[in-house]
Amino acid sequence: MSDKISTTALAKSRELDAKQLFTELKFAGYINRGDEGWILTEIGAKFGGEYVDHPKFGQFIVWPENLLIDSTATSGKTLSATQIGQRFSLHGKKINQLLQELGWITKTEDGWHVSESGLTVGGYQREDKESSNQFVVWHDSIVRNKRLRQSVVEFSGQDAEAHATDKSLSSFRQKFEAKHRSLDGHYVRSKGELVIDNWLYMNGIVHAYDRQLPIEQDVLSDFYLPTGKVYLQYWGTDAVTISDKEREAIKAVYEQHNFPLIEVFPEQIEQLDDVLPAKLKEFGIKAY
Known part of the structure; x- marks a missing residue:
């Protein structure tokens, strides 16, 4: 400082x-x-x-002290979901769904609300004066946001790996191959992740595997549960032992961005029926 x-x-x-x-x-x-x-x-x-x-x-x-304020990259105008969609050839409704999946907006009875992480990528809360419905508009830099562009690529069915900007993720995936096939078709990297993935599937809980955190930094979360907007991290692997230092560094990223996190340790794998329901309940997720 x-x-x-x-x-x-x-x-x-x-x-x-x-x-x-x-x-x-x-x-x-x-x-x-x-x-x-x-x-x-x-x-x-x-x-x-x-x-x-x-x-x-x-x-x-x-x-x-020598801060450069680059105003040339913005028009100063905000963009609606519909206008963002026009840039990506997607309907505005799909853009809102992607923004919601990224955790940048949430849906309530009176409309869309910007989240804390949504504020960090240029979301502005607005209200329709006639209906009082809530909606969100965005700083025009959102169309260049790496995570949104990645989500659009993945949603559109294009080759996400070909559009990856960080080679370290590709190297990580090559080094730690996802070779264990779960019941729902996910390929995961460890037997512990396999047990967790199967448990989530059998309990009817929608989940994504190997989910990139919606931040500029390249950090993968083991699982993302969109229903509760919560991430799940398994601190174990079949190949190497995760050190306390590495674990704390990853946890610091979650804390910095206020991302809710459920942690599962290797010694808890055999007790998921006892461990996970209570943890999930905190985020409004009910297991069967």
Whole structure:
């Protein structure tokens, strides 16, 4: 943090009004406004923004003194789900489904609501004045978002591996081959994952395997349960032992982005009937 300064200090160094700088940062997609203040977006983090916790002033965002604010990549206009769909040749309803699957929006009786992680990729909550229905619009950088583009590719049935931007994931998949076939047709990497996958299937719980977290960083979760918007991580493998350091590093990513996580350890594999129902119930998921 020593080489980074607050937004207010940055504005002063550039002889700008602080309000003006906040507006410029939001226009460029570096920050977004949440219920409890300013939120650093993925784009802002790319350009060096980060959170700091101050004993007196609490949490706030700091920036490099030589911060580049790139406003050329945005029109300043927000996009609806329909407009995003036009960019990808998909119906707006399908875009909302993909955004929901990514955990960026949630559906309630009065419409769509942006989630905390949705705020970090440029989602803005809006209300229809006539009907009071809720909906979400997006900073136009959303059409370049790596995770959304990946979801569109996968949903459209294209070859996701051919469009992968990070070779490390491909290398990981080659090194740890998914060779165990579960009852629902998933190929998983370990016998422990096989037991979990079969347990979820037999209990009627919809799940995805080897799910990329909806963040810029390339991190795979063992399972994603869309009904409860929760991830499940198995801390075991047939090949190598996961160290405490590795486990804590992965858990830190979940905590940083406030992603709910269910953990299963090797010694619990034989007791899934006793372990998982209570954990799932916390997220509104009922096992048969």
